Amino acid sequence: MSKEWFPLIDEDKCIGCLACYNKCKHSVYDVENGRPVVVYREGCIDGCHGCGNLCPEGAIIYSGEYKEHIKCSCGCGG
Numbered sequence: 222m223s224k225e226w227f228p229l230i231d232e233d234k235c236i237g238c239l240a241c242y243n244k245c246k247h248s249v250y251d252v253e254n255g256r257p258v259v260v261y262r263e264g265c266i267d268g269c270h271g272c273g274n275l276c277p278e279g280a281i282i283y284s285g286e287y288k289e290h291i292k293c294s295c296g297c298g299g
């Protein structure tokens with residue numbers, strides 16, 4: 222089963238403060254060129270909003286929160 226809960230960073234909003242990287246103790250983030258990158262999504266704790274709550278720019282969303290929105294809408298159940 223694929224991992225469904227992990228952070229997604231809006232790179233247009235991110236200012237590189239690294240609050241997310243400094244917050245997370247689960248090795249989800251690394252830093253490249255002064256910017257956070259998600260390198261270990263499997264380490265993210267389901268339902269955790271720790272990094273997103275700290276982000277001053279609202280640049281972090283979570284894949285799992287949008288699961289309903291990306292389901293097929295044609296009625297096929299997919």
Ligand code: SF4
Binds near residue numbers: 244245246266269272
């Ligand atoms: S949501 Fe929690 S566990 Fe996941 S990356 Fe952010 S701080 Fe780490």
Ligand code: SF4
Binds near residue numbers: 237239280
């Ligand atoms: S906390 Fe938000 S603004 Fe700061 S580095 Fe992380 S994603 Fe970017």
